[in-house]
Amino acid sequence: MSDFKTIDARDTFCPGPLMELISYMKTAQVGDTLELLSTDNGTASDVPEWIDKVGHEMISSEKIDDVWHLKVRKLK
């Protein structure tokens, strides 16, 4: 059964939101959905770029009250 997990990477400079996502992605199962929360505006472009290159699925990206919510699905 696929899982849903939220990664709270708000207000972090190191290791940073994308590195946090990569870290969680390693322990997730294929089919799991991860939601990354980030206050770093760069995340909105960094995450889709990596997801596209590595071959996972970008589900959604939206900014709510200064926090980016990026949902991705692990495909492999």
Add this chain to the structure above:
Amino acid sequence: MRILVVGGGCGGTILANNLARRLANEIRSRKVRITMLSASDKHMYQPGLLYVAFGQMMPDELYRDQLSLLEPTIEFHVDPVEQFHLDQNRVTTKSGRTHEYDVMVIATGSRIVPEEVPGLVEGSETFYSEAAAVKMFKRLREFEGGRVAIVVGVPHKCPIAPVEVTFSLHDYFKTRGIRDKVHIKYHYPIGRIHTIENVAKWAKPEFDRIGIEYETLFNVKEVDVENQVVKSEEGTETEYDLLISIPPHRGMPVIERDQMGDGGWIPTDRYKLTMEGHDNVYVLGDTTNLPVSKTGSAAHFEAEVVAENISSIIKIGTPVRDYDGKVYCFIEAGHDRATYAMFNYENPPDLKAPNKSMHWFKMSYNKMYWTSVRGLL
């Protein structure tokens, strides 16, 4: 009040010593007892491993007897926890003993898991253990030229290490007079050469200046040892003659075994540093799942907050401080220059140009650590 500290690394030791001093009167009157459980009777200064890998420190300089670092009022056992019984406020240990607690601090740290990347153990050199650092130095001494590739596993302890080892490799080969025969290529998991934006902005022109090639969005997937090729999750590959790796890490097996956190990282409140759902359990350093660098520095500042709060709860019934995400990292920019990054949850690091005095400060800190871990600095 029984305070149990699980783990005798940097965070656990600073916490226990700090608490023992703050609660000296309570310990003397037997109202408080502090017990530490650790897997080893030795304490390692882990940042020294980078220097061992370049022949600048000897392994025996990295160790002290753990007991010699602790306040004498702390009860110390070399007897690691085998099972946590959080609902019963007790743990059982390798020797079969049970320790009950009123407050527990978990600071069990992290471990390298290079075996999770096929070929990484056989195909690469690293400096994340004493044996590996010595082996890496011997390999560097034998190296007469060729392609050096640096790859970075995720997550990893000491986020500055990838750039530090790269600058050190440049200086090492330059000192040996063979830099022109060595091609150095750096690979990094995200889309810039360091996760801290200001470190990336500083390091990129430095890499360009000293002729270090770099590839970003490279997450190491496997190493073809026979053909000396390292491959990424993103579908690219690099040929090498010498592969240097920052291995991926996990938390300790007991954390995963007892289902206290995925990957061995315990879900932790980022300000209070309590374990989620357990107000009498604190978590320090690498063991947390916080989006904070896995460094001794973070463990140090977290330990000070937790010690102050446990002490104030005992004395006045309430905690007095939040952890603000503070981290301070030295950054060696080669063998004779250094800078630093200091930041917290709110403020990014403002990097200064590397200089010789910061390098010598770091070299001094390599000795001062033993004062720091005693909770005196």
